[in-house]
Amino acid sequence: MPIESRRDLRALLFPPILVIFFFGGFAVPVWFLLEAFVSANVAWLFVASAIAYYLNYELLHTAYHMPDGHWLGRLGLVRRLCWLHQAHRDPRLMASRNFNITYPLGDWLFGTLHRPRDAATPSGP
The missing domain is CATH 1.10.287 (Helix Hairpins)
Incomplete structure (x- = not known):
């Protein structure tokens, strides 16, 4: 948005x-x-x-x-972290995953980090 x-x-x-x-x-x-x-x-x-x-x-x-x-959105760090915020706003995940809006450290520590699958990654077995 x-x-x-x-x-x-x-x-x-x-x-x-x-x-x-x-x-x-x-x-x-x-x-x-x-x-x-x-x-x-x-x-x-x-x-x-x-x-x-x-x-x-x-x-x-x-x-x-x-x-x-x-220009602010084109900065490297901002581009890399933007996915975290987008996942944070996903209604399917917001009650259980990606609570940290800016950095994923807290989610990583508490096991709530969700990374969207890369479209280029083949699906599992």
Whole structure:
């Protein structure tokens, strides 16, 4: 489902209130705990990692919904990961497979990764 208008971005991206809740209601308390019990450097590393992950997720998720031929969709990593998002949106699989939208690491670890068969691959016995 490619982006056709600016309205589509409202459905595609996390709403600002959710971002404020995540960083204000979750990341800030965790920062204080990490700073108090581990170190300020670990706390800042947590916040930097959370922001980097959020931006990475939003960029990749947006790239998967760009129209065919868009420069963002032509990037090698985006092209390789796009199949994961397409499988994630498949109604036959979405309740049991491919829960990770951006990277398949979690699905690989938990055994929920489903790779569509390559059309060139001969069928089994």
